[in-house]
Amino acid sequence: MSKRNEIPIEELLSNPALNDQQRLFISYYTGECCFDAEAAAAEIGLPRSKGRVLLENRVVKAIVSRIVSDKIMTPDEVAATLSNYAKGNLGHFLNDNGEVDLTSRKAKQYISTVKVYERKLIPQKDGDPIIHEKVQLHDNQVALQTLARIHGMFIDRTEQTMKVEVSAIDAVLRNLTPEQRGRITQELNVKLLDGSTEESNSEVYTDTPFSS
Numbered sequence: 001m002s003k004r005n006e007i008p009i010e011e012l013l014s015n016p017a018l019n020d021q022q023r024l025f026i027s028y029y030t031g032e033c034c035f036d037a038e039a040a041a042a043e044i045g046l047p048r049s050k051g052r053v054l055l056e057n058r059v060v061k062a063i064v065s066r067i068v069s070d071k072i073m074t075p076d077e078v079a080a081t082l083s084n085y086a087k088g089n090l091g092h093f094l095n096d097n098g099e100v101d102l103t104s105r106k107a108k109q110y111i112s113t114v115k116v117y118e119r120k121l122i123p124q125k126d127g128d129p130i131i132h133e134k135v136q137l138h139d140n141q142v143a144l145q146t147l148a149r150i151h152g153m154f155i156d157r158t159e160q161t162m163k164v165e166v167s168a169i170d171a172v173l174r175n176l177t178p179e180q181r182g183r184i185t186q187e188l189n190v191k192l193l194d195g196s197t198e199e200s201n202s203e204v205y206t207d208t209p210f211s212s
Helices: 009-013 020-030 037-043 050-055 058-071 075-086 105-109 140-150 155-174 178-194
Strands: 114-122 130-137 203-209
Touching: 009 020, 009 058, 020 037, 020 050, 020 058, 037 050, 050 058, 075 140
Parallel strands: none
Antiparallel strands: 114 130, 130 203
């Protein structure tokens, strides 16, 4: 499913049916105000309650709808983004010395897979400070699982397993007293709160000497 050609926001806002106030409102509403009509109204010097009134205008509503549709990813774009996440590898962002390098051609190709990048200078008692860098990627396992579901893989098996498990649980619960069910629920909650998380293989930390 291909995405229709996007129309630049500037071109949409040049519609002669809009006045300057409406143009400013649309710009703030679809931009820095993140679709908060009251905040957008306040930004252009109007009472916050006027935001909803402006949105009711037929032309404003049509242009906002078009801008929103252009911002939304198509199914193909979603799948392409997830595919990129699934191919993410920390090796793309390390040079031959094992140091973080986001400037290489490979790093630039996969830069969208980076979820977090941090760089700190850590002072040392003796000598120059150490550069501490952290790179965390989007979870490629989650991306792979999501892609598998998009492509219809192992859905039937998952659904069948869930049906069997739910039926078995229902049969057991029907034979328990309310007090017993309450104790089981409480024990499960405690175990969930105390559960440990698996270590992530999507992060790397490097420390290198700082040279001015």
